[in-house]
Amino acid sequence: MKKNNKIVEKKRIDDRHTFKELVDLEQLERVFTLFSEATGFAVGLVTHPEEELLVHAGWRAVCTAFHRAHPLSVKKCEASDLALTGGLGEPGEINIGHCQNNMVNGSTPVFLQDEHVANLFAGQVFLKKPNKERFKEQGEEYGYDVETYLDALENVSVTSEEKLANALKFLGEMTVVLVEESLRNLENNATIQRAEKSEKRYRDLFDSVPVGIYRSTPDGRFLDGNFALLGILGYPNNEIMLSANIQNLYLEIEDRKKELSFIEEKGEVVDYIMQLKRYDEEEIWVKDSSKAVRDGKGKTLHFYGRLEDITEQVDAEKALRKSEANLRAFMDNASGFGVYSTRVEHGEGQVVSFTFASPSLDEIMGIDNLTTEPDLFQYIHKDDLERVEKANKISRERGKAFNQVFRAYHPRKKEWRWFHIISSAVINDNGSYRYFNGLVLDITKQKGVEIALKEEEAKYRSLIEQSNDVIYLLYEDSFEMVNPKFEEVFGIRAEEACSLDFDFMTLVAPESQALIRDRSQKVLLGENTPLRYEFTALRKDGVEIEMDVAVSYIAYKDGIATQGILRDITKRKEAEKALKKSNAQLKNSLKEIEELQAELRYQAIRDPLTGLFNRRYLEEAFNNTFANYGEASGSLAE
Numbered sequence: 001m002k003k004n005n006k007i008v009e010k011k012r013i014d015d016r017h018t019f020k021e022l023v024d025l026e027q028l029e030r031v032f033t034l035f036s037e038a039t040g041f042a043v044g045l046v047t048h049p050e051e052e053l054l055v056h057a058g059w060r061a062v063c064t065a066f067h068r069a070h071p072l073s074v075k076k077c078e079a080s081d082l083a084l085t086g087g088l089g090e091p092g093e094i095n096i097g098h099c100q101n102n103m104v105n106g107s108t109p110v111f112l113q114d115e116h117v118a119n120l121f122a123g124q125v126f127l128k129k130p131n132k133e134r135f136k137e138q139g140e141e142y143g144y145d146v147e148t149y150l151d152a153l154e155n156v157s158v159t160s161e162e163k164l165a166n167a168l169k170f171l172g173e174m175t176v177v178l179v180e181e182s183l184r185n186l187e188n189n190a191t192i193q194r195a196e197k198s199e200k201r202y203r204d205l206f207d208s209v210p211v212g213i214y215r216s217t218p219d220g221r222f223l224d225g226n227f228a229l230l231g232i233l234g235y236p237n238n239e240i241m242l243s244a245n246i247q248n249l250y251l252e253i254e255d256r257k258k259e260l261s262f263i264e265e266k267g268e269v270v271d272y273i274m275q276l277k278r279y280d281e282e283e284i285w286v287k288d289s290s291k292a293v294r295d296g297k298g299k300t301l302h303f304y305g306r307l308e309d310i311t312e313q314v315d316a317e318k319a320l321r322k323s324e325a326n327l328r329a330f331m332d333n334a335s336g337f338g339v340y341s342t343r344v345e346h347g348e349g350q351v352v353s354f355t356f357a358s359p360s361l362d363e364i365m366g367i368d369n370l371t372t373e374p375d376l377f378q379y380i381h382k383d384d385l386e387r388v389e390k391a392n393k394i395s396r397e398r399g400k401a402f403n404q405v406f407r408a409y410h411p412r413k414k415e416w417r418w419f420h421i422i423s424s425a426v427i428n429d430n431g432s433y434r435y436f437n438g439l440v441l442d443i444t445k446q447k448g449v450e451i452a453l454k455e456e457e458a459k460y461r462s463l464i465e466q467s468n469d470v471i472y473l474l475y476e477d478s479f480e481m482v483n484p485k486f487e488e489v490f491g492i493r494a495e496e497a498c499s500l501d502f503d504f505m506t507l508v509a510p511e512s513q514a515l516i517r518d519r520s521q522k523v524l525l526g527e528n529t530p531l532r533y534e535f536t537a538l539r540k541d542g543v544e545i546e547m548d549v550a551v552s553y554i555a556y557k558d559g560i561a562t563q564g565i566l567r568d569i570t571k572r573k574e575a576e577k578a579l580k581k582s583n584a585q586l587k588n589s590l591k592e593i594e595e596l597q598a599e600l601r602y603q604a605i606r607d608p609l610t611g612l613f614n615r616r617y618l619e620e621a622f623n624n625t626f627a628n629y630g631e632a633s634g635s636l637a638e
Contacts, residue, residue: 019047019110019117025055028178032057032171038323040157041167042124045175048085048109048116060124062152067101070142076100085109085119092172094165096123102130102138103156108168110175120175122167125157158312177422177439212307218300220246232286232309234278241279249276251283273310285314338364338440342423364442365419366412381407381416395436399425402436405443418447470566475556477504489568491540509536509544523553523560534569546573 023045032043036058044056067073080099088095088109096106105123109116135153139146212229216222222242233249235241251274272288290305338361340354354361357370367379380388384406395402402423410417423438464471464483470490473480479497487493490507497504508516512535522529532550539545551564605617613621 019112020052020054022112023054024178028055028175029057031174031178035167035171039167040125040159040319041122041164043171044121045110046085046119046121048118054118058124060152060156062149062156063103063124065152066139066142066144066149067103070144073101073142080105081121084121088119089116092169094168096161096164096168102134104164106164106168108172110172112176118175120168120172122171123164125159125164127159127161127164129158130156173424212309214305214307216246216303216305218302222246223302229307232278232284232307233276234280234282236279244279249278251275251277284309284311286310338362340370340423340438340440342436342438361440364440365408366410379408379411381409383407395423395425401425402438405447417442417444419443467565470568471564472566473556473561473563474504475561476559478502479504480556480561489539489545489566490537507537509538512536520562523562537566545570 028045032045032055035041036043040058042056042058042060042063044059045054046052047054063077068077077099080097080101084095084097084099084105084107088107091109091111094106094108096104098104103123104125104127105121107119107121110118110120130153132150132153136146136150139149212226212232214222214225214229222244225238225241230238230241233241235244270290272290274286274288275283276286277283287308287310288305289308290303292300293302293304294300339356339358340361341356342354354370354376362368362370365379367376370376377385377389388404388406391402391404394400402421405418405420407416408419409415420441420443421438423436425436467483467485470485471483472486473482478500479502482494482497484494486497490497492507496502505513505516515533515535519529519533531552532548534546534548537545537547546569548567548569549564551562553560553562555561605613607614
């Protein structure tokens with residue numbers, strides 16, 4: 001699985017977030033790691049269509065150290081991955097196939113809101129025991145360290161196609177739940193189904209194992225045996241098998257003695273499980289079902305029986321016990337979510353009770369002994385009860401998934417809390433619904449934040465909508481938001497202004513467009529520029545208006561957006577022009593008055609014909625001089 005080097009536009013789930021942004025990669029990696037350890041499957045999650053590997057766990061050394069590390073074999077790996085996902089297009093679709101390097105992988109698409117956003121891989125396994133000679137030849141062809149390569153091959157799991165398909169289905173559903181909630185959730189429905197059906201699957205596997213039929217003498221010689229017996233015990237031909245001593249097959253001779261003792265004592269078919277060593281020295285587990293055939297005197301003539309190779313069954317049971325122990329430990333130590341199973345009630349009443357609840361669920365819901373609680377609906381808030389009951393009825397009657405958010409009373413904390421429950425139906429072969437498996441999440445904290453954010457948003461939206469100034473958000477020459485005042489000032493509806501084909505520069509008068517573009521360019525280049533200035537704008541009807549703008553720049557989407565406040569200052573500008581004109585007229589009038597006063601003073605003291613000082617001026621001058629002289633004389637006398 002390789003990140004695509006081609007430039008692919010990132011698909012957004014809700015017009016804002018990519019699939020990668022919605023995934024809790026750390027949580028998902030923990031889940032995948034636990035799943036890989038429990039099942040033996042390698043797991044990977046790749047975005048679609050970008051083909052970016054987000055999370056992987058449990059990848060086998062035979063792939064990481066060899067197939068994907070060699071320039072020739074890695075090309076086959078990449079081609080196999082593309083072939084595996086190329087035809088996926090429907091939710092729930094599963095594709096399982098052999099890669100070109102002879103491993104087996106499976107893939108299923110991940111859909112969110114009807115969008116194909118990722119592909120899930122699981123595998124690096126075999127569907128049957130591998131042919132070592134074939135892999136040895138393959139290792140030599142690629143130039144591997146063949147001995148190390150074959151050792152790595154021993155750690156690859158052998159499984160069934162059904163089990164791999166079930167694992168893909170389980171992982172696909174779990175991944176969707178975790179992403180949709182962005183919380184530490186796990187969708188373990190498929191795992192629970194597999195655990196409960198494991199006994200039936202292993203019985204089916206047991207029934208399909210080839211059975212060896214034989215007759216043997218009391219002293220330990222085969223009288224005859226079928227072809228399947230040859231294969232089970234590893235004899236190259238019938239002659240060698242008939243001449244061999246059966247006791248040489250037993251790892252412990254005591255096993256042979258105990259088996260013969262049981263047969264002799266019971267006088268009927270006896271099943272005995274033990275380990276044998278094949279002719280080629282390989283040790284296997286077998287189930288020997290045999291009966292003594294006696295003559296009329298009770299003497300044992302020979303033994304008749306059937307031998308089954310149950311090595312895979314024994315190994316699988318060990319793996320299942322380990323898997324079940326891992327899953328049990330995982331659920332017992334889970335935090336942040338609870339896992340449950342609930343029986344299906346087909347009566348008229350709306351009663352829900354749990355048949356299984358993880359320890360964490362008791363703590364989340366605050367109810368002791370959940371499996372003994374007769375009716376959980378009594379804890380649901382009355383305002384949510386009707387909606388939840390309706391959804392539950394549809395889920396029970398039609399086997400549909402149950403996905404509801406509601407308030408319920410927490411008896412221990414004595415308060416109402418918010419919960420999110422997701423469940424899916426487990427269906428019988430005849431189509432009836434056996435029970436539901438699901439997850440319970442306490443989302444009280446998230447819900448509180450959501451409510452607070454909505455209230456805060458409503459408060460600020462009210463302030464914006466009631467503002468007497470135009471408030472806007474501009475991104476890439478297009479308005480993302482304008483308030484109602486915008487239409488009043490410019491005569492343009494908000495829907496029209498925020499459309500993709502609307503250019504905000506049509507609102508700027510030609511003489512101010514260079515100013516606007518210069519300011520914007522400086523911001524993009526990181527230069528300092530005034531955040532408040534004035535410019536001339538145009539209304540839709542072509543009338544010019546003067547605007548005062550205060551702007552700020554914020555990171556938005558993949559670039560920088562402008563948010564600003566516009567104020568119509570046309571009337572103020574007109575008043576300023578009128579005041580300037582009035583001041584100019586007043587200055588002109590004062591100048592004329594000063595000139596007139598100067599002329600009158602001149603005429604008052606000059607003779608109009610000669611231009612000389614007249615008698616009035618001379619008398620005023622004489623009186624002033626005499627008065628000054630008198631004051632000076634008085635001062636001297638004193």
